[in-house]
Amino acid sequence: MAARATPHVTPRPLRDLQPAPPRPVLLHPSAVAAASPPPPTGTCFFDLPAEIRIQIYTLILENVIIHITPTARPSSPHATATINNSEDKGSSSSNDASMQHHPHALLLTSRQIRLETQPLMQSLCPIKAAVTDFDFSGLLTWLARIPSAQQSQLTKNTRLCVQLCTTSKVPGDLPTLRRWLHDRADKCRPVMKWNYSGARPSNKVGSDLRRRLKRMKEAGKRGELERMLIAIRVSVPRLGESGEEGEEEDEL
Template sequence: MNYRPLAPAPPPMSAQEEPKHLTIFDLPAELRVEIYKLVLENVIVHILPLRANSSRNCPHALIRTSRQVRNEVLPLIHSLCPIRANVTDFDFSGMLAWIQRIPSSQEANLCKNQNLRVMLCTTSTKPVCMGAELRKWLHMRADQHRPQPAWEYKGAQAQAVVANDLRRRCKRMPEMGKRLELLRMLDAMRVVIPGPRESQGGGMAMWLQSMLATSPSALYATPYGWEASPAECNHGIASASPTHGR
């Protein structure tokens, strides 16, 4: 009887290695930043009032992707993207709520942004009520111990009644930092408060800024506004009194 010779068993088939799935996190951090910048190139951040439609307050899709993407994207959004805040009748509640949600680690990035704008709008022909939100905003902007982003104010010209009321309130505001911030708002709304150097193209805001930069201790508050001390006047720092309407 003839037997067929036994053949050796074939070697076991090697399991095929599954292709490795790459993610964006496998890229270098520098390349990820450039990708984020391309995605955010035409993004404008809008800060709406609290009473606005909540469906429009949806954050950007990159922020909702993952925690790591959020941590990498937020610094770019705060430092590069144009930010527009809509404020109606000096109601800063929406803007204050937005700033409170910013982590303290991101405040420095917001200060790097040179495209920050507050759009002011008045809808009433009656004097504006100086609410708690405006007082909180002025207090925060006058705080010298916290980072201050370079917010720029823009707005339409206020009604005559509203302008006169704002002018009166600004003149009677004793705190210098708060008053200077309110003056910036009024300048954007073309509410003019004459200053001692108006003939040289300046105004009250420019006068206060120059005095604050040169000799802040020379300024003191009066019931009619800010004045320079007699010693500073004698040295030529202030050539005239900034108060009006006595």
């Protein structure tokens, strides 16, 4: 049987490729392109050396005073810290209209500036804490908010002041004073150079404070309370002078 012949197929010619259409020209830029900022050019603040940035912060904080005020309710766990930017360092801080009841502008600028500024504020700026009737709750709350790693900056500050204000009322139980004296006598804590000042209390309040000091046996707590009484001009009993025999240590 003879093989069938394969028919001849003529190849189909390929069409020429059409040129690509021209790219449309935008008459107006898109909203995204218009809103995007231009690429940064030159240097920024953080390109400056750290030494220059510290000098700038120091000049800004030259007239800043940090005030730690007690709350309206002594039992409240919150304390108020205010910042005074007054150029007159001798003006009264309590009635100064320039006092700011909010964080300093440097602390709100950026995270890096806040981290660079906080140690300088804690080590350079005057810090004044108002304490009424030996209620240290406001100051203790403010110190508790500072991380332990940053509390060492306060040891470099030589302008720490506690302003003691007393009324005619004889203070009763003083748990915050006990805690303050305990923390100050603790040798494992950073030693901060707190100074005391205040007006002389009434004779009734002064006698009560001397009685508490007589009954105090621990040397560290007694020495700190003596510094307070001397600052408010209350006569301090001599060491070894006590009240009744067999009297135990007063827990304030």
